[in-house]
Amino acid sequence: MRAVLSRAPGPPSSLTLETLPDPTPGPGEVSVAVEAAALNFFDTLIIADRYQFKPERPFSPGAEMAGRVEALGEGVDAFAVGDRVVAYLGWGTCRERVVVKSDELVKIPDGMPSEIAAGLIVTYGTTLYALRDRGGLKRGETLAVLGASGGTGQAAVEIGKAMGAHVIACASSADKVAFARSLGADDGIDYGSLSLKEQLKEITGGAGVDVVYDPVGGALAEEALRALGWLGRFLVIGFASGEIPKIPLNLALLKSCDIRGVFWGAAIKRDPEGHRANVRQLLDWVSEGRLKPHVDTVFPLEETPAALDRLAARAVKGKLIIKP
Numbered sequence: 001m002r003a004v005l006s007r008a009p010g011p012p013s014s015l016t017l018e019t020l021p022d023p024t025p026g027p028g029e030v031s032v033a034v035e036a037a038a039l040n041f042f043d044t045l046i047i048a049d050r051y052q053f054k055p056e057r058p059f060s061p062g063a064e065m066a067g068r069v070e071a072l073g074e075g076v077d078a079f080a081v082g083d084r085v086v087a088y089l090g091w092g093t094c095r096e097r098v099v100v101k102s103d104e105l106v107k108i109p110d111g112m113p114s115e116i117a118a119g120l121i122v123t124y125g126t127t128l129y130a131l132r133d134r135g136g137l138k139r140g141e142t143l144a145v146l147g148a149s150g151g152t153g154q155a156a157v158e159i160g161k162a163m164g165a166h167v168i169a170c171a172s173s174a175d176k177v178a179f180a181r182s183l184g185a186d187d188g189i190d191y192g193s194l195s196l197k198e199q200l201k202e203i204t205g206g207a208g209v210d211v212v213y214d215p216v217g218g219a220l221a222e223e224a225l226r227a228l229g230w231l232g233r234f235l236v237i238g239f240a241s242g243e244i245p246k247i248p249l250n251l252a253l254l255k256s257c258d259i260r261g262v263f264w265g266a267a268i269k270r271d272p273e274g275h276r277a278n279v280r281q282l283l284d285w286v287s288e289g290r291l292k293p294h295v296d297t298v299f300p301l302e303e304t305p306a307a308l309d310r311l312a313a314r315a316v317k318g319k320l321i322i323k324p
């Protein structure tokens with residue numbers, strides 16, 4: 001099988017395309033032919049050894065995938081050859097075949113394209129966990145989403161609307177804001193040209209927002225925190241800007257507000273059944289048309305480095321999919 005491999009830390013151009021033996025599933029495992037692997041921003045970090053997980057090399061990037069079951073290991077009876085499935089593996093999906101523990105797989109509803117299902121787990125899974133389980137977002141509350149045209153941001157706009165919030169999509173250009181608003185956001189702020197704090201205050205009539213969803217970090221984080229209202233919740237999702245902000249804690253005191261960490265990757269290991277239930281919930285919402293995941297571009301396997309370059313260049317709206 002063909003596989004994209006990281007053999008040494010580096011940028012996307014350091015990845016190689018190689019041929020490896022086909023894997024065979026061991027007891028409790030399933031071999032899956034990858035139909036679509038989805039990329040996330042952290043794939044640009046993991047190949048450069050700049051992420052919290054540092055897989056043993058060589059490894060393939062790509063945290064999540066959708067595919068078709070090809071072979072079953074001993075003792076697997078929950079799946080049959082030919083079943084269509086999704087899984088989150090953390091890394092390793094930019095290749096033609098993967099071997100996965102059967103309890104990490106969830107079946108895809110009939111008729112759902114693999115390109116849609118593949119990109120659902122990380123961004124939408126993180127966001128469901130963030131907004132519902134960590135943020136306690138309630139119907140009618142205001143939700144400010146930073147980086148709203150990116151992978152997690154897009155999911156936050158859609159899930160925020162599905163949960164009944166008033167969603168304010170915030171992004172660095174008018175074009176990105178327009179895209180995020182097309183996903184259903186009620187308001188938009190272009191923080192590339194206007195003050196995020198002032199605009200959030202204005203939209204909320206001076207009261208401040210109830211929940212901030214921040215996958216960007218850097219200087220924007222403090223600005224957004226300053227626009228949080230009384231008893232607000234600031235959700236720490238990530239630092240796509242490359243800068244981990246240092247926050248004056250008096251801001252939390254003055255608003256009686258919470259700064260809440262969101263570590264989805266660790267949470268799903270602590271609660272695997274809750275994770276599978278959340279993935280089934282997301283697949284159902286897509287089937288019902290309540291979520292409409294946007295695929296930006298589909299690349300062939302050999303163009304994985306070019307796809308990762310686009311993610312790093314902030315040039316992506318929605319998901320990038322690799323089709324081996």
Ligand SMILES: NC(=O)c1ccc[n+]([C@@H]2O[C@H](COP(=O)([O-])OP(=O)(O)OC[C@H]3O[C@@H](n4cnc5c(N)ncnc54)[C@H](OP(=O)(O)O)[C@@H]3O)[C@@H](O)[C@H]2O)c1
Nearest residue numbers: 041042147150151152171172215237238239240241262264
């Ligand atoms: N906490 C968790 O469990 C969890 C789960 C998944 C992902 N994450 C993290 O969340 C962050 C965002 O992930 P994502 O998939 O949403 O990424 P993405 O699709 O690349 O979107 C990130 C957004 O950040 C903004 N940004 C600002 N400075 C940037 C820069 N220098 N390079 C790239 N983007 C920049 C961009 O929006 P604007 O141009 O509009 O500012 C971009 O749309 C990453 O740090 C990722 O590791 C955390």
